[in-house]
Amino acid sequence: MLLISCPWCGPRDETEYHYGGQAHVPYPGNPADLTDEEWAAYVFYRDNPKGPFAERWMHGTGCRRWFNVLRDTVSYEVLAAYRLDEPRPELPGRADVHQPAEPAGGNR
């Protein structure tokens, strides 16, 4: 079982949380102009990396707030937990890590 640190409540068992998929997927800034392909990309396509992955979790049985977790999808190590208004943390000494092209930030 994962041990995840809620930014407000501290470390709690995985079973207290709800998983919310990939983090940092901003709602399109110009929704009226999107093609079908661009809508498909926004609605259905998410990253699926083997390694560090920024994802959303919600502390369902605690403060009920959403936050982000940086987690390794192979080792399941929780590398960082941070609030929605904070950028994705850098991982020092992990030059091999695939960083997404999109800048961290937009969480709406």
Add this chain to the structure above:
Amino acid sequence: MTATPLPEHPDFLWRTPEPRSSYDVVIVGAGGHGLATAYYLARNHGITNVAVLEKGWLAGGNMARNTTIIRSNYLWDESAAIYEHALGLWERLPEELDYDFLFSQRGVLNLAHTLQDVREGVRRVGANRLNGVDAQWLEPDEVAKVCPILNVSPRTRYPVLGATFQPRAGIAKHDHVAWALARRADEMGVDLIQGCEVTGFLKDGDRVVGVETSRGRILAGRVGLAAAGHSSVLAERAGVRLPVQSHPLQALVSELHEPVHPTVVMSNHVHVYVSQAHKGELVMGAGVDAYNGYGQRGSFHVIERQMAAAVELFPVFARAHVLRTWGGIVDVTPDASPIIGTTPVENLYVNCGWGTGGFKATPAAGWTFAHTIATGEPHPLNAPFALERFTTGALIDEHGAAAVAH
């Protein structure tokens, strides 16, 4: 002291060839789907200059890790058609492959525990019958006749209010299925190459012309991906993005017991599915772990919940011991239906996104994927399962009939 000489090693069912420099078709992944594709490429299309590349060992991924259930009681026309085609093939494959892989049509019960479950089940039985799939709705007393060890008392937390029943569903010995397909494909000239990881793709513009592997460069007229949980990792190396997410899915077996469980029981609501293997183990599964993962292990709390459900449904299991647990990696699509077809890269084809339900589809996945690779066009059965449906919106939403939470 003279040691007794060891017996001769039995003949292997397939050769272990060195990879050649080029093939008409390269299939990536020697699991059930990759092997079935190679078998039907040779059998149905006469294409035998084929290599199946496997980074590990033959059928050592999800094929070795599933709960062996076979059924075709899906809701939508497209799904019923492809899964029923698979079931029809299962019924004749043991004879065709001359290999008894213990296909046992002992039926499957999908339990209903809420009024909404009942309505969904009755609806699905109707849909199944319209599609020529054998299906019945059973009341609790009829459920108890099919599976006497099931607790259908109204005094449980989630009482059994009825069940759908597909008598032609069942189980098969998964390893033997793979070996049977491998033997026949090998006999027809297909090279099965284990310990050969695909690390990249050779491209000429927007066309794939081969693969880079841990054992060198292999040219290919066409390349088919059948790598289950690693499909998106692989496709990304070819410049193709797939709408799949990889999740750990775990299963477990008990110690051996006398035959007590005559059918397959699945429950969406309390979430466990159970059958008894020929040897006597109770084989159980539950849903996927919520988060993405490639670690081939699952969470303990998932087992805890599935065991609680199993013991309430089957009080006779209360003292059974868990012998072994394991995990596989499943690739899940947004509509819980597979993707079989062409990709934006010419001559590159993909068979993925089967989520938790790939085993039962093995023959039909191979049949349709072989057709698509051989002709460059989808078979009528897999045309609806194209990648394009995520752009057109023509989704095939099988979350209900997929029977496993994912």
